[in-house]
Structures are given as structure tokens and as C-alpha cells.
Amino acid sequence: MDLKLKGKTAIVTGGSEGIGKAITLALAMEGCDVAICARRKEPLEATAAEIAKATGRTIHAIPADLTKSPDAKAFIDAAVQKLGGKIDILVNNAGAAAGGTIESLSDEQWEAGLQLKFFGYVRCTRYTLPYMVKQGGGRVVNLIGNDGVKESYWEVCPGAANAAGQNLTIALAGQYGKNNISFCAVNPGPVRTERWTGLVKAMSRDMNIPFDEANTLAPASIPLGRIAEVEEVANLVTYLCSPLAHFVNGTMIEVDGGQDKALMDRARDKR
Numbered sequence: 001m002d003l004k005l006k007g008k009t010a011i012v013t014g015g016s017e018g019i020g021k022a023i024t025l026a027l028a029m030e031g032c033d034v035a036i037c038a039r040r041k042e043p044l045e046a047t048a049a050e051i052a053k054a055t056g057r058t059i060h061a062i063p064a065d066l067t068k069s070p071d072a073k074a075f076i077d078a079a080v081q082k083l084g085g086k087i088d089i090l091v092n093n094a095g096a097a098a099g100g101t102i103e104s105l106s107d108e109q110w111e112a113g114l115q116l117k118f119f120g121y122v123r124c125t126r127y128t129l130p131y132m133v134k135q136g137g138g139r140v141v142n143l144i145g146n147d148g149v150k151e152s153y154w155e156v157c158p159g160a161a162n163a164a165g166q167n168l169t170i171a172l173a174g175q176y177g178k179n180n181i182s183f184c185a186v187n188p189g190p191v192r193t194e195r196w197t198g199l200v201k202a203m204s205r206d207m208n209i210p211f212d213e214a215n216t217l218a219p220a221s222i223p224l225g226r227i228a229e230v231e232e233v234a235n236l237v238t239y240l241c242s243p244l245a246h247f248v249n250g251t252m253i254e255v256d257g258g259q260d261k262a263l264m265d266r267a268r269d270k271r
């Protein structure tokens with residue numbers, strides 16, 4: 001299938017590692033030029049060079065901290081300018097919120113989680129929309145997370161940030177359809193990245209069980225018996241970025257292997 005992405009321009013936040021890197025690679029393989037951001041310059045530039053070499057596309061590396069509104073604005077403006085003044089696709093992906101129970105999470109952890117995972121998405125969307133409106137359309141795909149629709153008491157902070165992001169995605173679809181801009185949310189379950197490893201370490205610490213034992217909890221809650229690989233999320237996002245999927249609007253798609261989150265909480269209760 002030709003996804004008709006050749007020559008399109010895309011912004012992927014948090015594109016240096018993990019799911020964002022896989023999305024950047026997949027979009028570039030389909031013929032997109034991409035602008036990516038992250039806080040750390042070196043890994044960002046290394047990823048951009050690696051993907052440019054592998055695909056022959058132009059990948060712009062623009063360091064930015066999306067918890068800071070001026071940084072987010074400067075990133076979007078620079079990205080659009082470097083991409084030739086046109087932005088077809090925005091993928092909001094840079095996000096992280098600490099796992100833990102309501103008793104263990106500090107105000108600072110709650111604030112940090114919402115700052116990046118929710119307000120980072122608000123900022124990049126707000127600064128990108130005027131360009132898309134002016135050019136007569138665009139596509140926004142938000143990488144959120146299944147905690148927003150499948151609650152877990154150990155993931156109340158990501159769950160709250162995700163639910164807010166999901167609500168925002170659907171609300172904006174209602175507002176911007178008249179501008180030919182469509183929105184959708186992708187909700188991964190556990191995906192094999194550094195972030196996931198960090199969450200398993202936190203689970204192991206909070207539950208006072210070995211890492212290897214904590215690492216069995218998520219696969220046991222997924223009928224397919226394993227967590228996702230980054231490419232499985234990137235493939236879905238790439239399809240959704242295609243003009244072929246423009247009508248998939250104001251909705252959310254889980255890519256979590258059919259995970260039953262409650263099973264993870266029940267397994268934690270037993271320990």
C-alpha cells in the first residue's frame with residue numbers, strides 16, 4: 001500500500017529515543033522530512049544523522065525542553081521554517097510521568113508528569129495549529145497511553161495526564177474539523193523502551209520484589225503474553241499520519257495487545 005507520505009513534512013517530539021525514534025524512522029522511510037526535538041543535543045543529533053543516512057531524507061535536530069513554553073514555541077517555529085514553511089504532521093510523543101501510588105507520589109512528581117505529558121502536548125499543538133490553519137489542513141497524532149482509559153492505582157499520575165491528553169485530542173477534533181485538521185490519539189500499553197525499564201525498576205522498588213519478578217507482571221496482564229516492540233507502535237502511527245487515514249478523527253486506538261490493566265493491580269495486591 002502506498003501511504004502517500006512521500007514529500008510530506010512532520011514534527012515528532014521526543015524523537016531521539018524509544019517510540020519517537022521509531023516513528024521518525026518509519027515516517028522517513030515513507031518519504032517524509034522530519035524535525036525532532038529532545039533536551040539532550042548529542043543523542044538527538046546522533047539519531048537525526050542515523051535516520052538521515054538510512055533513509056536519504058532530511059532530519060532536523062532541534063534541542064528543546066517542552067516543559068518550557070518559550071522553548072516549545074521556538075522549536076515549532078524553527079521546525080516549520082527548516083521544513084520549508086509547511087507542516088503536514090505533528091506527532092506529540094515526548095512524555096513521561098512517574099509510576100507509583102497516591103501515597104508515594106510527591107507534588108513535584110505530579111507536577112513534572114503533567115508539565116511534560118500534558119502541557120508539552122498543549123504547547124506544541126497550540127504553536128503548530130496556526131501554521132496548519134493557514135495552509136488549509138494537517139494531521140495531529142498524540143501518543144498517549146492506555147492508563148488514560150484503563151485505570152491502575154499504581155499509575156495514577158500517568159493515568160491523569162493521559163486522560164487529560166485524550167480529552168484534549170477529541171475536543172480539538174471537534175473544533176478544527178472545519179480547518180481540515182484531524183486529530184487522533186494512540187494509546188500504547190507497555191512498550192520495550194528505556195522508560196519501561198525505569199517503570200519496572202520503580203515497581204520492583206515499591207513492591208520490594210526482584211526486578212525479574214516485577215518484569216513478569218505486565219506480560220501476565222496481556223493475552224499475547226508479551227509487551228510491545230517500538231516498531232509495532234510506530235507502524236500504527238505512520239498509517240495514521242497518512243492521508244489515507246485522515247478520516248480517522250476524534251478517536252483513540254489502543255495498541256496494547258488487549259491488556260487487562262486490572263490484572264496487574266490484582267497481581268500487585270497479592271504481594
Ligand SMILES: NC(=O)c1ccc[n+]([C@@H]2O[C@H](COP(=O)([O-])OP(=O)(O)OC[C@H]3O[C@@H](n4cnc5c(N)ncnc54)[C@H](OP(=O)(O)O)[C@@H]3O)[C@@H](O)[C@H]2O)c1
Nearest residue numbers: 014016017018019038039040065066095145190191193195
Ligand atoms: N514505553 C512505554 O511503555 C509507554 C507506554 C505508554 C505510553 N508511552 C508514551 O509514549 C511516549 C514515548 O515513550 P518512550 O517510552 O519512547 O519514552 P523515552 O524512551 O523515555 O523517550 C522520551 C523522549 O522524549 C524526550 N524528552 C524527555 N523529556 C523531554 C522534555 N522535557 N522536552 C523535550 N523532550 C523530552 C527524550 O529525550 P531527552 O531525555 O534528551 O529530553 C526522548 O527523546 C511517551 O509520551 C510515553 O508516555 C510509553
